[in-house]
Amino acid sequence: MDKPKLYKSKLQEDPYTLLRELSKARIALGNTGGSQSLKNVLQFQLDHAKARDAIYNEFEIKKIESDLKNLGLEIFKFKSKAKNREEYLKRPDLGKLLAETQIKNASGFDIIFTIVDGLSPEATLQSPKIIEALLPKLKEKYSIAISIVTNGRVAIGDEIAEKLNGKFTATFIGERPGLSSPKSLGIYTTYKPKSGTTDEKRNCISNIHSDGMSVTDAANLLEYLINESFSKKISGVSLKSDLKNHKIDHA
Amino acid sequence: MDYKFSINNLTYNFKDLKDLLAKASPHRSGDVLAGVAAKDNKERVAAQYVLSDVPLKDFLANPIIPYAEDEVTRLIMDDHNMEAFYPISAFSVGELRDWLLSYDATPKILKEISPGLTPEMVAAVSKLMRNQDLIKVAQKCEVITKFRNTLGLKDRFSVRLQPNNPVDDPKAIAASTIDGLLYGCGDAVIGINPATDSPNAVSELLKLLDDFRQQYQIPTQTCILSHITTTMEIIEKAPVDLIFQSIGGTQKANESFGINLNMLQEAYESGLQLNRGSIGNNIMYFETGQGSELSANAHHGIDQQTCEVRTYAVARKYHPLLVNTVVGFIGPEYLYDGKQITRAALEDHFCGKLMGLPMGCDVCYTNHAEADQDDMDALLTLLGVAGCNYIMGVPGADDVMLNYQSTSFHDAMYLRKVLNKRPAPEFETWLLKMGIFDEHGNRQRLTKSHKLISNG
Numbered sequence: 144m145d146k147p148k149l150y151k152s153k154l155q156e157d158p159y160t161l162l163r164e165l166s167k168a169r170i171a172l173g174n175t176g177g178s179q180s181l182k183n184v185l186q187f188q189l190d191h192a193k194a195r196d197a198i199y200n201e202f203e204i205k206k207i208e209s210d211l212k213n214l215g216l217e218i219f220k221f222k223s224k225a226k227n228r229e230e231y232l233k234r235p236d237l238g239k240l241l242a243e244t245q246i247k248n249a250s251g252f253d254i255i256f257t258i259v260d261g262l263s264p265e266a267t268l269q270s271p272k273i274i275e276a277l278l279p280k281l282k283e284k285y286s287i288a289i290s291i292v293t294n295g296r297v298a299i300g301d302e303i304a305e306k307l308n309g310k311f312t313a314t315f316i317g318e319r320p321g322l323s324s325p326k327s328l329g330i331y332t333t334y335k336p337k338s339g340t341t342d343e344k345r346n347c348i349s350n351i352h353s354d355g356m357s358v359t360d361a362a363n364l365l366e367y368l369i370n371e372s373f374s375k376k377i378s379g380v381s382l383k384s385d386l387k388n389h390k391i392d393h394a
Numbered sequence: 395m396d397y398k399f400s401i402n403n404l405t406y407n408f409k410d411l412k413d414l415l416a417k418a419s420p421h422r423s424g425d426v427l428a429g430v431a432a433k434d435n436k437e438r439v440a441a442q443y444v445l446s447d448v449p450l451k452d453f454l455a456n457p458i459i460p461y462a463e464d465e466v467t468r469l470i471m472d473d474h475n476m477e478a479f480y481p482i483s484a485f486s487v488g489e490l491r492d493w494l495l496s497y498d499a500t501p502k503i504l505k506e507i508s509p510g511l512t513p514e515m516v517a518a519v520s521k522l523m524r525n526q527d528l529i530k531v532a533q534k535c536e537v538i539t540k541f542r543n544t545l546g547l548k549d550r551f552s553v554r555l556q557p558n559n560p561v562d563d564p565k566a567i568a569a570s571t572i573d574g575l576l577y578g579c580g581d582a583v584i585g586i587n588p589a590t591d592s593p594n595a596v597s598e599l600l601k602l603l604d605d606f607r608q609q610y611q612i613p614t615q616t617c618i619l620s621h622i623t624t625t626m627e628i629i630e631k632a633p634v635d636l637i638f639q640s641i642g643g644t645q646k647a648n649e650s651f652g653i654n655l656n657m658l659q660e661a662y663e664s665g666l667q668l669n670r671g672s673i674g675n676n677i678m679y680f681e682t683g684q685g686s687e688l689s690a691n692a693h694h695g696i697d698q699q700t701c702e703v704r705t706y707a708v709a710r711k712y713h714p715l716l717v718n719t720v721v722g723f724i725g726p727e728y729l730y731d732g733k734q735i736t737r738a739a740l741e742d743h744f745c746g747k748l749m750g751l752p753m754g755c756d757v758c759y760t761n762h763a764e765a766d767q768d769d770m771d772a773l774l775t776l777l778g779v780a781g782c783n784y785i786m787g788v789p790g791a792d793d794v795m796l797n798y799q800s801t802s803f804h805d806a807m808y809l810r811k812v813l814n815k816r817p818a819p820e821f822e823t824w825l826l827k828m829g830i831f832d833e834h835g836n837r838q839r840l841t842k843s844h845k846l847i848s849n850g
Contacts (some may be wrong), residue, residue, distance in 0.1 A: 158842045162573065166559065166566035169790020169802075170573040177577075177807030179790075179835055187767070187790065191799070194761040232726045232762055233423045262762055320761045320799035 540674020
């Protein structure tokens with residue numbers, strides 16, 4: 144009698160894997176009976192796991208504070224009205240509002256840098272580096288303070304700046320994690336911020352992460368936005384076209 | 395009319411139809427965020443009891459946004475077909491639900507009464523239906539549309555090939571397109587969400603896709619999903635097959651998208667002049683999704699699902715080739731988890747189909763939603779059973795431009811296999827001719843010398 148045959152699990156490869164060099168998209172994955180190979184499924188699950196965990200990772204306020212310690216800036220700490228992560232996700236309106244706070248002796252500042260956990264707390268660990276890179280160029284001209292907010296959305300930076308009598312705010316916030324970029328930081332700037340400021344009054348620098356915009360480029364762009372906003376006394380859509388030109392020059 | 399219901403000693407009162415619809419809606423985070431949801435489960439069921447007794451005629455007498463205030467209401471009222479409505483005019487919402495599930499409600503009859511249904515009637519009845527009811531009735535509604543191929547046939551299932559790239563890089567787009575075609579995707583449309591919505595950039599992408607389609611004689615249509623004003627700017631110079639636009643269910647929501655009904659009408663009429671379709675002239679492509687009205691602060695206190703169905707009244711006026719609800723894209727503040735996304739997708743698909751639309755669905759989620767690939771597998775399968783016209787085909791389900799997870803080319807292969815569905819007939823013939831599929835719909839083993847690979 145013949146020996147029973149051993150089955151082999153053989154994937155159908157796609158004979159165009161070279162195309163992968165042209166794109167970050169998940170192409171030429173091959174298949175088994177039309178379905179994805181386990182290798183690809185697990186890679187996807189891992190990327191998704193990283194993105195999911197990024198949302199729930201601890202906001203390391205102490206680390207941020209210690210990274211900022213040497214800069215000698217006053218630091219204020221706040222919480223939004225969203226009590227926990229679940230409420231934060233379900234109620235973006237609460238993430239835009241400050242929980243009851245007592246602000247003591249805010250003498251007024253030119254610039255408030257607000258660091259907000261957003262949807263990726265770990266991404267905000269890049270913020271001190273950006274502030275540190277900028278500071279030498281700014282501190283002659285402007286008075287500066289820092290605030291750190293838990294469970295916040297972009298708009299909360301405006302309310303804080305208003306409470307602290309700030310003329311300009313740059314809000315550093317963890318962006319919604321993508322499969323390929325779980326730790327991406329965004330910076331939103333407003334001139335004359337007050338609560339209720341809407342998006343068209345803001346400028347945005349996004350995609351700051353290891354495979355995206357570098358910390359140095361982000362610091363340069365932010366410096367440009369700060370100087371432009373103070374000299375033109377505006378922020379938002381009207382600054383936008385200049386920003387594009389600046390980007391091109393810089394590149 | 396008095397809308398109230400008692401459970402034990404507790405009487406629940408509902409202010410008006412709008413309030414009743416919102417409170418009868420199955421639970422979802424967006425209605426809580428808007429402050430219109432039932433405050434607990436008992437109140438929701440009380441609302442459903444009351445809603446089941448509301449005569450359909452009441453919806454004609456009581457528009458949920460006043461006629462004078464909103465052009466979508468005016469469209470709904472002015473286009474309502476009393477003749478088509480007559481056979482169902484004696485029904486309450488609950489009776490309509492029972493009748494829709496009955497053997498009497500045949501596909502042919504459902505098509506006949508469709509113009510007699512207002513979106514609010516359809517939204518109302520969907521709120522009284524369980525998921526299996528939504529699937530069963532939707533499956534009876536066959537909506538067929540044509541441009542260069544035939545979409546929506548019962549034993550067929552189509553895919554929009556979505557080769558997005560964050561910087562609109564032509565080579566990367568071509569690579570994803572080739573990959574998708576080689577997995578049998580692209581019969582619904584090859585459609586790109588452009589990174590830059592400028593007339594020049596969009597024209598170049600249109601040309602890229604159109605040249606590609608002609609080179610390989612692919613019986614399908616292409617589309618760059620630019621704003622309708624951008625498309626109108628280039629419509630005479632660039633190869634525009636389909637006119638795309640995101641739409642909403644209130645005038646204010648549409649204003650937030652930068653459009654109104656006049657603009658849609660004008661674009662529709664210009665598009666018809668082009669005559670680019672070889673076998674049909676359905677030229678519009680609309681995207682929708684629950685929550686867009688609330689997100690634009692344009693919801694008038696109406697629940698998000700009812701707003702969504704009002705959007706379908708806008709869509710049906712222009713006989714679109716494709717409509718899809720981008721169900722999980724909007725985020726957890728509107729649809730929190732896999733359960734809510736699934737329910738919403740089945741509602742949207744059912745409501746759209748009953749209103750005569752060629753519904754597809756972007757089965758999708760973002761990373762901050764409580765959902766994963768298992769939820770998408772289940773939803774995809776349910777939609778396939780419900781007779782959904784098409785889904786998206788994104789390389790590896792990972793859209794590197796829009797940063798969300800949709801369905802993959804492999805997902806389409808799976809669905810066609812387990813439900814024994816085939817691509818659009820003209821496209822299927824092409825796949826066979828090109829040696830991509832065999833006669834069982836299985837992927838052929840390809841070599842480097844394959845035309846699509848060697849030329850690429």
